[in-house]
Amino acid sequence: LEILLLNGPNLNLLGTREPEVYGADTLDDIVSELTSLAADRGRTLRHVQSNVEGELVSALHEARTVAAGVVFNPGAYTHTSIALRDAISAIELPVVETHLSNVHAREEFRHTSMLSAVCLGVIGGFGRDSYRLALDALITHLDA
Ligand code: DQA
Numbered sequence: 001l002e003i004l005l006l007n008g009p010n011l012n013l014l015g016t017r018e019p020e021v022y023g024a025d026t027l028d029d030i031v032s033e034l035t036s037l038a039a040d041r042g043r044t045l046r047h048v049q050s051n052v053e054g055e056l057v058s059a060l061h062e063a064r065t066v067a068a069g070v071v072f073n074p075g076a077y078t079h080t081s082i083a084l085r086d087a088i089s090a091i092e093l094p095v096v097e098t099h100l101s102n103v104h105a106r107e108e109f110r111h112t113s114m115l116s117a118v119c120l121g122v123i124g125g126f127g128r129d130s131y132r133l134a135l136d137a138l139i140t141h142l143d144a
Helices: 027-040 053-066 075-079 081-090 130-143
Strands: 002-007 047-050 069-074 096-099 121-126
Touching: 002 027, 002 053, 002 130, 027 047, 027 130, 053 069, 053 081, 069 130, 096 130, 121 130
Parallel strands: 002 047, 002 069, 069 096, 096 121
Antiparallel strands: none
16 A cells, blocks of 8 residues: 655645745655655655645545555645545544644644644654655554
């Protein structure tokens, strides 16, 4: 079973989007790194990015039959989306909520996550390394 790397709104602009907050690396850079890290541990990574909430819901539904777990940066939907929370509950797969920035050090509206309570765990604040750490934690969990 593969691992789904799922990225939400505006993450397609990584590298050019507020680089002082999100870093200079592009999403392609991060996807290539994660693809090879997953391969090193015998796992196939599939990547989906969407700016559309419903497409993220559908990607989670599709993961149910093909994925063992999900590394998910939901972007701003983290703070608003009951639909994504319900999808995560519905699929019964381990999902690691992942953020480049430390959302707790930022605006008040980023301090609340609709999703954390139904995720396996949460990693944030380490820039592109957040993704690496999330993947590592997910695979370690799956291998246990
Ligand atoms: C983010 C944090 C969110 O608050 C923000 O809306 C994003 C990116 C992060 O990776 O730090 O789009 O998920």
